[in-house]
Amino acid sequence: MASADTLTRPADTESLQELAKRHLWMHFTRMGAYADAEVPIIARAEGPYVWDEHGNRYLDGLSALFCVNAGHGRTEIGDAMARQVAELDFITVWSYAHPRAIELATRIASLAPGDLNRVFFTSGGSEAVESAIKLARAYHQRTGNPRKHKFVSREVAYHGTTLGALAATGIPELRTDFEPLVHGGIKAPNTNSYHWPADRDPLWAADQIEEKIIFEGPETVAAVILEPLQNAGGSIPPQDGYFQRVREICDRHDVLLVSDEVICAWGRLGHYFGCQRYGYQPDIVTTAKALTSAYAPMGAMIATDRVFEPFASGADSFVHGFTFGGHPVAAAAAMANLDVFEREDLCGHVLAKEGEFRAMLDGLRDIPIVGDVRGDGFFHAIELVSDQETKAGFDDEQSEWLLRGYLSGELYRRGLICRADDRGDPVLQLSPPLICDTEQFEEIHDVLRPVLTQAWEQLQRR
């Protein structure tokens, strides 16, 4: 509840509603929906919980959009940021370096697998993906393959909103308003095997990437961009051996493998990097979000020695950058965040507890609307179906009612923040902070069970 020592005072809440409606442009939000309804205003947070401006508590089952992995309210991260302001508030990494960026780059390189040794900081995930697309193109330009410029990513995958990253994003509704996009974004099927025919080769989706590369002409393809576990479409894990096959394909056609770990890094899958979970070596990793547990905006693109090499000598440089990349205060937040990770062994905690989290979700399979439960680590989704036998989904009208008309509001009303999403098949996404334990899993269960049961019952009556 808002109290005297918080920044939001109770007396402000009415005007905050009015001001939000008048001035705040919320991202990816149907602003018209709030003409007659309250804007949800989150005013306080601590551990795995957040409170709205009326003092209602919610379990943050999405880590504030896959970000706050270390949990909310870690004032030690804020203290490190304050100390950094006192020491050096800001200097750009255009031409200069500063201690925190150097220390953080060194630490990230030591945690990343293989020779992912070069860290290029950005302000967020889209900038990291944009940077990776540009680096892949520039790398091939400078290594004698100037025609290699296309990039293969997967259907329904989300890789960000800047025009390059959007061309990698495979969600048509996010793209159409902004076309034409950057040229060269090729789409391959994703690894969601729930609707596959039973006799399909498990590595079919991996081989489809090679088909796309061959169809486009390998001499025109610069990179393959994949999340370790695809978020959009509902926590879609790779098949066993998928990434090993993709690595072989990339090597065969001189195509760079970009692991987009904006969500999957920093413990989400029980390892510092998602590629470590599935045992593959990317050429470039993109990350953001929980690098600082979102205490400050920061992203990074991490490249191997081989990919960095054409930019390493003489008059060569990667002609690209962002003013705020490597911001000292964000770098200080990231260092303090990684201290928390080490001290509390958050990765180990996820590995120890992911089975319990998954078992809780699997326990909901008796509810007829629960089709598939999938994911790894603290990164899971439930696919919703109208028929468990046939795995059939919903028509547009049912889907709109189910996800927007019922589930989103009802879950929130009962104190659980998670995401009801239909970018692809309708899913509920759950990615709680990595500090969550049995108590929070039970809370999630105690909201999901009645809400999903009632959703099913109401659908039968519609």
Ligand SMILES: Cc1ncc(COP(=O)(O)O)c(C=O)c1O
């Ligand atoms: C896999 C992936 N890539 C890129 C992005 C874009 O990151 P940002 O929103 O920080 O620009 C996201 C955001 O959710 C993401 O999930």
